Amino acid sequence: MSDRRTEILKAATRVITRRGVRGLRVGELAAEAGVSTALIYYHFTDRAGILRRTLEFISDRADRYTAERPAEQRPDDPRADLAQVLLLELQDLPEVRENSTAWGELRASAIFEPELREDLAKATHTWVHEIAELLARADPGGTAPAHAAAAERLTALVEGLSIRWLSGSLPLDHARRLLAGAIDAELTAGERSSRPAG
DSSP: OOOOHHHHHHHHHHHHHOOOSSSOOOHHHHHHHOOOOOHHHHSSSSSHHHHHHHHHHHHHHHHHHHHHHOOTTTTTTHHHHHHHHTTTTTTTSSHHHHHHHHHHHHHHHHTOHHHHHHHHHHHHHHHHHHHHHHHHHOOOOSSHHHHHHHHHHHHHHHHHHHHHHHTTOOOOOHHHHHHHHHHHHHHHHHHHHHHOOO
């Protein structure tokens, strides 16, 4: 992706974070990115294209910051990998705050803007699938449907906790504890259901 295009997507994320999807105006985006409106239309064709590519940008950026691993983490610890990926969605860093806010705005706007739904559904499906794969590594005795259902619950919980944290309804450390407890509960339930009866 070109540097200019990346800068426009960063600017679009900032504008969506501040003003919401409905408040995204191409003129304001151009001013925020320091480019002409013609250049924005050249790269993204229309407003729907801007939103689609911003959603991809946000998802890719989240993939990058959730891939970080602390030095003390063992290289092959599936439970820790799962917890780390989900807990890194709840960090008090400007990039994470901005990403989470923009994701929430895009999710809420999809209620009123049907053209966002398909792209948002694809991005959500990809995220759920990635978490289901991590769950399968952490709980190899579980079934694919059980891992998929647990991944749905955990990703929905991350979104809900993020909204509560960002809106000031929930302290970040408490949100992280709640998420860690839910991860443990999902893994414990999965391990319990995969044990042979007897």
